[in-house]
Amino acid sequence: MLYPSDVDGRREFVETYALGRTEDRPAYRDGVREAAAQLDAVARDWNGDSYADLDAETRDRILRRLGVETAEPDPEGPITDRIRFYLVDDLLFAFYASPVGGRLVGIENPIGYPGGIESYQRGSMPDRDGPRGGDGDG
Amino acid sequence: MADDGGVGDGRDRTPSARADVCVVGSGPAGALVADRLASAGKEVVVLEAGPRFEFDRRREQQERHIRPGMGDPWEMGGPRDDYTTAGKHYPLNAARVKGVGGSTLHWQGMVMRLHERDFEMETRYGLGADWPIDYEDLRPHYAEAERELGVAGAMDNPYAPPREEPFPLSAFPPSYSDSLFAEACERLGIDMHSVPNARNSEPYDGRAACQGYGTCRPVCPSGAKYTAESHVEKAVNAGARVIDHAPVQRLEHDESGDAVEAAVYATPDGTERRQSARRFVVACGGVENARLLLLSESERYPDGLANSSGAVGRFFMDHLFAGAGGRLDEPTRQNHVGFITSECHQFYDDADPIEGVKLEFLNYAGPSPVIEALHAETWGDELLDRLLDSYGTHIAMGGLVEQLPDAENRITLDPEREDDHGNPVPHIEWSLSERTRAAIRRANEVQHAILEELGASIEWTVGPEATGPAYHQMGTTRMGNDPAESVVDADCRTHDLSNLWVVGSSVFPTGGAMNPTLTIAALSLRAADSVAGSL
Numbered sequence: 080m081l082y083p084s085d086v087d088g089r090r091e092f093v094e095t096y097a098l099g100r101t102e103d104r105p106a107y108r109d110g111v112r113e114a115a116a117q118l119d120a121v122a123r124d125w126n127g128d129s130y131a132d133l134d135a136e137t138r139d140r141i142l143r144r145l146g147v148e149t150a151e152p153d154p155e156g157p158i159t160d161r162i163r164f165y166l167v168d169d170l171l172f173a174f175y176a177s178p179v180g181g182r183l184v185g186i187e188n189p190i191g192y193p194g195g196i197e198s199y200q201r202g203s204m205p206d207r208d209g210p211r212g213g214d215g216d217g
Numbered sequence: 218m219a220d221d222g223g224v225g226d227g228r229d230r231t232p233s234a235r236a237d238v239c240v241v242g243s244g245p246a247g248a249l250v251a252d253r254l255a256s257a258g259k260e261v262v263v264l265e266a267g268p269r270f271e272f273d274r275r276r277e278q279q280e281r282h283i284r285p286g287m288g289d290p291w292e293m294g295g296p297r298d299d300y301t302t303a304g305k306h307y308p309l310n311a312a313r314v315k316g317v318g319g320s321t322l323h324w325q326g327m328v329m330r331l332h333e334r335d336f337e338m339e340t341r342y343g344l345g346a347d348w349p350i351d352y353e354d355l356r357p358h359y360a361e362a363e364r365e366l367g368v369a370g371a372m373d374n375p376y377a378p379p380r381e382e383p384f385p386l387s388a389f390p391p392s393y394s395d396s397l398f399a400e401a402c403e404r405l406g407i408d409m410h411s412v413p414n415a416r417n418s419e420p421y422d423g424r425a426a427c428q429g430y431g432t433c434r435p436v437c438p439s440g441a442k443y444t445a446e447s448h449v450e451k452a453v454n455a456g457a458r459v460i461d462h463a464p465v466q467r468l469e470h471d472e473s474g475d476a477v478e479a480a481v482y483a484t485p486d487g488t489e490r491r492q493s494a495r496r497f498v499v500a501c502g503g504v505e506n507a508r509l510l511l512l513s514e515s516e517r518y519p520d521g522l523a524n525s526s527g528a529v530g531r532f533f534m535d536h537l538f539a540g541a542g543g544r545l546d547e548p549t550r551q552n553h554v555g556f557i558t559s560e561c562h563q564f565y566d567d568a569d570p571i572e573g574v575k576l577e578f579l580n581y582a583g584p585s586p587v588i589e590a591l592h593a594e595t596w597g598d599e600l601l602d603r604l605l606d607s608y609g610t611h612i613a614m615g616g617l618v619e620q621l622p623d624a625e626n627r628i629t630l631d632p633e634r635e636d637d638h639g640n641p642v643p644h645i646e647w648s649l650s651e652r653t654r655a656a657i658r659r660a661n662e663v664q665h666a667i668l669e670e671l672g673a674s675i676e677w678t679v680g681p682e683a684t685g686p687a688y689h690q691m692g693t694t695r696m697g698n699d700p701a702e703s704v705v706d707a708d709c710r711t712h713d714l715s716n717l718w719v720v721g722s723s724v725f726p727t728g729g730a731m732n733p734t735l736t737i738a739a740l741s742l743r744a745a746d747s748v749a750g751s752l
C-alpha cells in the first residue's frame with residue numbers, strides 16, 4: 080500500500096530488490112527488523128492481527144494513526160520516526176530510485192540508479208511511447 | 218601497535234623524520250603538488266584534517282544524500298568546522314569538504330580556463346587587480362591540468378581562450394533539454410556550446426566511465442567524476458605519506474623568521490605533534506589557507522604569518538549564482554544525469570557588465586521524483602499522483618557572475634568561538650556591491666529572454682536578493698609582484714618566508730566567473746615546479 084495500486088509484483092520487488100539492497104549493512108538491517116517488530120506489536124494491540132495479515136486499508140490507517148506520514152525520518156528517533164525511516168522511506172527509496180518506480184513517473188533512469196548516461200539524450204521513455212522522431216537518441 | 222592518534226584504525230600518525238616537503242591539505246591543490254614532488258623523488262608528507270572516505274561505501278553515501286534523516290554524506294559540521302559570519306550569510310560547510318580529496322569529493326566537476334581578460338582587469342578596466350601572470354604563462358599548465366583531471370570537452374566554444382590541443386576525452390553530447398533550448402537560442406542569436414567536465418566520458422586513468430547515477434554532486438558512486446583522491450593515491454604510490462585526521466594547528470618558523478620549521482598538527486586524542494620539513498605547501502582551501510596563516514602568529518609576526526602586506530584574509534570573493542526556471546508544456550526529461558552539457562560564454566568578455574557572466578543550461582531542473590517521494594507526507598496512489606504532477610516539464614537555467622575583490626570582504630579569526638582544538642573559528646564578512654547586483658540582474662535578463670522565447674512559464678528567479686555563493690572561496694592570500702600589496706608571488710611562494718608556498722583559489726587576485734578548480738590545478742602544477750626547483 081506504500082506503492083501505487085496498479086504495480087504488478089510488488090511483493091517480489093520488495094523481496095528481491097528492496098531487501099537485497101542492504102544485505103551488507105547489519106546495523107541497518109537490525110534497525111529494519113526492530114522497527115518492523117514494533118509495528119507488528121502495534122498492529123496486534125490495535126487490531127489483534129499481525130501487520131502483514133491485515134488488509135491494505137487497515138495497514139494504511141495504522142501508519143497514519145501513528146503519525147508516520149508527517150514524521151521526520153530518524154534512525155534513532157521515537158518509534159514513529161523509525162518506522163518512517165526504516166520501513167516507509169526504505170521502501171520508497173528502493174522503489175523510486177529504480178526504473179520500476181521511476182517509469183511510473185516518466186523517468187526510466189532516476190537518480191540513484193545507473194543508466195542515465197544512456198537516457199539523458201532521449202526525448203521520451205522507450206517501450207512506452209516509443210522514441211520520438213528526430214530528437215531522440217542522438 | 219602503532220600510535221594511531223586515537224582514531225582506532227591502527228595507522229601510524231606520528232610525524233616522519235624531517236621531510237623534503239610537507240603539504241597541508243589533500244584537496245586538488247595539495248594532492249597535485251604532492252604527486253608531482255613525490256614522483257620527482259622527493260620525500261613528501263601530507264597532513265589532512267579530515268578522514269579518508271573508503272570508495273566502497275559510495276553507494277551508501279549516495280543513499281545518505283537522497284534520503285532525509287541520514288546526515289551529510291561527507292560529515293561536515295559540528296565543532297571541528299564551526300564558523301561565524303557577518304553581512305550576507307556564507308554557508309561555509311555546504312561549500313567545502315574535509316577529507317582525503319578535499320572538496321572535490323562533493324564538487325560538480327565543471328572545469329574551464331579563465332579568459333585572457335581575467336588576468337588583467339585592472340589594466341583593461343581599472344577594476345580589481347592584475348595577476349602577476351597572464352593567460353600565456355598559464356596556458357601550458359592548463360593543458361597539463363586537463364590531462365591530470367581527465368577533462369571531457371570539445372573545441373566547439375568560439376568564446377573560449379586560445380588552445381591548440383584537443384581535450385583528453387571527448388565531450389558529453391548535449392542533453393535532450395539542450396536541444397529544446399537550442400531552437401530558442403538560435404532565434405535569439407545566442408550560442409550554445411559544450412562544457413568541459415572533469416568526468417569520464419570513457420574509462421580514463423584507471424577510473425570507470427560515467428554511468429549516469431545522477432548524483433555527481435555530492436557523491437559519484439562509479440568513480441567517473443574526478444576527485445583528488447586520484448592524485449593522493451598516485452602520490453602515495455610514488456612514496457608520499459598521508460596522515461589523515463591531522464589538522465594543522467599552526468606553522469612554526471625559525472628564529473630569524475625567514476623560514477617555516479614545522480607544521481604542528483593535532484590528532485583526535487588531543488596530542489600535538491610536529492612535522493618538520495625543508496619546504497611547506499599550504500593547501501587548505503580558500504578560507505582555511507588564510508586562517509592557518511593567521512593562527513600561526515608569533516612575536517615576530519603578530520598579525521599572522523606571511524602577512525606583512527596585511528592582505529591575508531582580505532579580498533574574499535565567490536561567484537554568485539543567478540538563475541531562472543519554470544515549466545514547459547512538454548516533457549523536458551530532467552534528472553537523468555547530474556551534470557550539465559551546454560553553456561553559453563558569449564557574454565563573458567562583454568563590457569556591460571564588465572563582470573564576467575557565464576550561463577548554464579541545466580539538466581536537473583525541478584524535483585527528482587525519488588527525493589520528492591521521501592519528503593512527501595503521503596504514499597501509495599496519492600503519492601504517485603503528486604509525483605506525476607510535479608515531474609516532467611521543469612526547465613531551468615543557471616549561471617555564475619563575477620564578484621570583484623573588495624578589502625572589506627574578509628576572513629578573520631573569531632576570538633569569541635573556538636573549534637574542537639581550542640582555536641578561534643573563522644569569521645566571514647561578506648557582502649555584495651551594487652555592481653555585482655547589477656551584473657546578476659543582467660544575467661537574469663538574458664535567462665528570462667531565453668525562457669520566454671522557449672515558451673516556458675517562468676516560475677522562479679534567483680536574482681540579487683536570493684543569490685548565494687557558488688562555493689568557490691577565492692582571494693584571501695592574493696598573488697602579486699608587490700610584497701606590500703600581496704601575499705604570494707607568481708609562483709605561489711610567500712613574499713615573507715622563503716620556504717613557504719600557498720596554493721588554491723585563495724591566491725586569485727580576481728576570480729572571473731569560471732569555476733576555479735582547473736585554474737587551481739594549473740597553478741599547483743606551476744608551484745610544484747617552483748618547489749622542486751628550490752630543493
Ligand SMILES: Cc1cc2nc3c(=O)[nH]c(=O)nc-3n(C[C@H](O)[C@H](O)[C@H](O)COP(=O)(O)OP(=O)(O)OC[C@H]3O[C@@H](n4cnc5c(N)ncnc54)[C@H](O)[C@@H]3O)c2cc1C
Binds near residue numbers: 317319
Ligand atoms: C558543492 C560544490 C560544487 C563545486 N563544483 C565545482 C565545479 O563544478 N567546478 C569547480 O571548478 N569547482 C567546484 N567546486 C569547488 C572545488 O571543490 C574547489 O575549488 C576545490 O576543491 C578547491 O581545492 P583545494 O585543494 O584548494 O581545497 P579543498 O578541496 O577544499 O581541500 C582542502 C583540504 O585541506 C584540508 N585542510 C583544511 N585545513 C586544514 C588544516 N589546518 N590542516 C590540515 N588539513 C586542512 C581540508 O580538510 C581539505 O581536505 C565545488 C565545490 C562545492 C562544495
Ligand code: SF4
Binds near residue numbers: 426430441
Ligand atoms: S552522472 Fe555523475 S554520479 Fe553518475 S556516474 Fe556520472 S559522474 Fe558519477
